[in-house]
Amino acid sequence: MENTEIARVLADVSTLLEIQGANPFRVRAYENAARTIEEHPTPLRDLVAAGADLTELPSIGKDMASHIRELVDTGRLTVLEELQRAIPYSLIDLVRLPGVGPKRARKLWEQLGIETLDQLETAAQEARIETLEGFGKKTQARILGGIATVRQRGSRFRLADADQLVEPLLAHLRATADVQQVAVAGSYRRRLETVGDIDILAIAAQPGPVMAHFTSYPRVRKVEMSGDTRGTVILESGLQVDLRVLPAASYGAALQYFTGSKAHNVKLRKRAVARGLSISEYGVFEVAEGDEGAATGGRRVSGATEEDVYAAVNLPWIPPELREDRGEIEAAERGTLPALLTLDDMRGDLQMHSTWSDGKQSIAEMLQGCVARGYEYFALTDHSKNLAMTGGLDAAGVRRQWAEIAEVTAGRDDITLLRSLEIDILRDGSLDLEDEVIAELDVVVVSVHTLLDLPAAQQTKRILTALEHPAVHVLAHPTGRLINRREPYAFDLDAVLHCAREHHVAVELNAHPHRLDLRDIHLLAARELGVPVVISTDAHQVPDLAFMRYGVEQARRAWLEPAHVLNTRPLSELRRWLAAKGI
């Protein structure tokens, strides 16, 4: 069982306990444990197997440790099963709707017998919700809107969650001598922010044993289909995985074909047809005169590697992240494919938190983490006071923090700590910190955390006002979306990007796997407009610094090169950009 799955089970226990009206601190204990597990950098099942003491992890005590062990050993949790006997499990879906919390979910169930989203939708349509005490017409309408949103986004997995599920499966497949090579294709390989299912390719001389090995993976819940060259399983997490077993000669063609996107492949195949060729998952073939339309009729031209496939239609290899038919084939033809950003280009991280607000580790620990990643600099961006729940800092707190920064960095010349703060943008667009304190920061990062439901015009004006403040450098997580959890707030992003360009403000690509904000298409827009991008992890503990990878991947999907990203620059150049405000 992967960390993301263990975390999910404990989070579900937390929600059910909350609906049941349990001690709120007990509820939070499960929630905290879930977060610890989700964020833990190594699989907990390894710790369990090694007999490690799990209670050394934060928020994991004796009970949680035994829950984790039970889940790893049996895949089940007694506490959860007992709860499910008292409360319908499907009430969890209700709690996830905006405007519905545990209390209202319980009321809906007890007074109207509603257990599922479907039943809730029907009741709302029949105007039965507004009759309940504590509910009204607006809440009823909000519920209907929420259900529609949930339906629309379906059940895709966040990319980082898919990573956790796919990597051990790949290790399993590679562990048999029958397999020569294994690769993942599909949207996973294109690093799309969410994936619906996983397509795996394996090269083997004999497909039979490989397929048997695949379907015997311990985390398989159900084998949907298992043929000679193709099999489909559903993992216990609900993730569907397809495996195709191929001979080495077809590997490149199959990898290209199954990586997609569909639009990219259609265009590529058209190009092949124009050259008297045909591209299929089996290879590139010459189309014999009078034999158009036959998939594998003619002589095989290539197919063993992807490079060969592209070369057969006179193109250089195109990075998977670009294969969305957004002009990459044309650029490849002209020889103007971007020299995409890589993780090695990153010289610093410009958003992270410490114990001075809601981070889990000290300034000294975060600094050490950045040194370990080989960074030249980093910005410490704790929250400002408006976010009381995070222990946000006021002017006095900021000055106390500076004293500690001076101590921690004294005598260090291996890395530079940039003094910063993630300052809340208040309702009217003003900033949650006095100007004289802001003036002493090296990097001024601003963001919206409250009042997410303002009308679009008002929200836009609020953000524009903040960007017009003469000291602001970076707008953090500009849309506020949380993948699969919360839509972007309503505002005019285009107006914000134009304003950013005009006022020498960069936009953030927040690399936290739950955010990835700005997303790929918005970053493309920023690139077109010439608005610089900053990629930051929003780390709340040292392991989170590794989220940088997810930011770089999305940046690549947006065609970004090192020159588009401020924190690829050496410190001196970054400082020059920061100092150029108001010129």
Next chain:
DNA sequence: GCCGTTTTCGGCCCGACTGTTTTCAGTCG
């Protein structure tokens, strides 16, 4: 249920907003 200790109990990041009310519960971040 976890944690730290003034160590086996007692506290646990809390303030603002919304829609419902007519003084506030529920939700949110």
